[in-house]
Amino acid sequence: MKTIDDILKNKNINPTYLKTEEQKCLNALSSSQFGKIIKLFDCFTALFSDDINNHCNRLTNNDIKILFFHECFKRLHLAIEMNKRGYFIESIGLLRTAFELNKTINAMNKGIITPIEFFGQARGPEFAALSEDEKQSIIEQYQKSIMSKVDTFDDQAVPDTIKPNLRIFKKNMHNSVHRAFNNLITEVSEFNNGTFSHLFAPDTKVSNYESSVNYLSFLILMFLRNWRNSEFFKDDGQNTIQDIIEFIENSYSSMGKQFHSDVINYIQTKY
Numbered sequence: 001m002k003t004i005d006d007i008l009k010n011k012n013i014n015p016t017y018l019k020t021e022e023q024k025c026l027n028a029l030s031s032s033q034f035g036k037i038i039k040l041f042d043c044f045t046a047l048f049s050d051d052i053n054n055h056c057n058r059l060t061n062n063d064i065k066i067l068f069f070h071e072c073f074k075r076l077h078l079a080i081e082m083n084k085r086g087y088f089i090e091s092i093g094l095l096r097t098a099f100e101l102n103k104t105i106n107a108m109n110k111g112i113i114t115p116i117e118f119f120g121q122a123r124g125p126e127f128a129a130l131s132e133d134e135k136q137s138i139i140e141q142y143q144k145s146i147m148s149k150v151d152t153f154d155d156q157a158v159p160d161t162i163k164p165n166l167r168i169f170k171k172n173m174h175n176s177v178h179r180a181f182n183n184l185i186t187e188v189s190e191f192n193n194g195t196f197s198h199l200f201a202p203d204t205k206v207s208n209y210e211s212s213v214n215y216l217s218f219l220i221l222m223f224l225r226n227w228r229n230s231e232f233f234k235d236d237g238q239n240t241i242q243d244i245i246e247f248i249e250n251s252y253s254s255m256g257k258q259f260h261s262d263v264i265n266y267i268q269t270k271y
Contacts, residue, residue: 021201025086029209037213041080044220044244048073054236055227065108065115066232072101072223079216086202088212089183093176095219100147102222106271107150109229118146158269162262169263173215214252218263221248225271 029038047055059066075098079091107113120142127135158166175181186208190196198204224245227233233241249268252260 018201021198021204022085025202025204026084028204029084034209034213038084040244040247041216041220045077045080047240051236055234055241056232057234059232063232065105065230068101068105068108068115069223069227069230069232072098072105075101076216076220076223083209083212083216086204088203088208089176089186091212092173092182092215095215096173096177098219098223099170099173102219102226102271103150103154105226105230106222107153109226110153112153113146113149154270158266162265165259165262166266168259169218214260217248217252218267221245221267222271225267229271
């Protein structure tokens with residue numbers, strides 16, 4: 001059997017094609033109408049990394065709810081970076097997990113569940129004596145019951161008029177994950193008519209960026225409203241987080257598109 005060194009000998013292990021295409025996309029986006037949005041997304045990332053001490057109260061080892069924000073932020077950050085590089089629909093797939101985490105955090109903020117309840121109480125010797133399959137089944141059923149509480153709360157008090165667009169909003173994230181359905185649907189016609197030009201590469205068409213920008217904006221808005229309502233929120237004295245919240249809400253409310261208005265209505269109602 002060949003060793004790794006044998007396999008890699010005389011092979012190109014520093015591919016430039018993808019890096020070049022990704023940089024093309026970033027350059028195109030930066031000089032487009034979305035350039036300032038990219039900077040706003042980078043500002044959001046900085047708030048919860050370099051500048052976190054100005055926005056977060058002191059933590060203790062018991063503040064495990066912060067881990068849900070931590071995991072949600074990572075998905076948002078990765079989705080932002082994927083957007084910059086032309087992986088637009090893929091970034092929406094990442095936002096599916098961020099959405100589930102935001103719903104869970106919101107339920108915790110509102111007292112529907114607690115962080116300890118999410119993980120489950122310590123189980124006694126009877127549980128330890130079970131087979132691994134039996135343990136896994138119990139854990140899965142417990143998690144289903146918790147997420148059922150979260151989903152039930154998420155559906156409460158949502159106006160019927162916005163539910164159709166809300167279903168589309170959720171379905172698009174779902175379809176961006178499972179079987180890459182949204183990718184394949186958008187690519188098959190281009191492939192059939194010979195205009196598909198980015199095989200094994202990112203999508204460099206800036207026109208495809210708008211949808212992923214919208215979804216990122218909505219999920220960042222949820223995250224920031226959750227943060228503002230949590231025990232961790234600390235005002236930096238400049239109203240930065242509130243300013244971003246208001247900018248996103250006002251921008252989409254004034255666009256005149258029903259889908260955007262309905263999603264913003266849902267976020268303002270529930271978060």
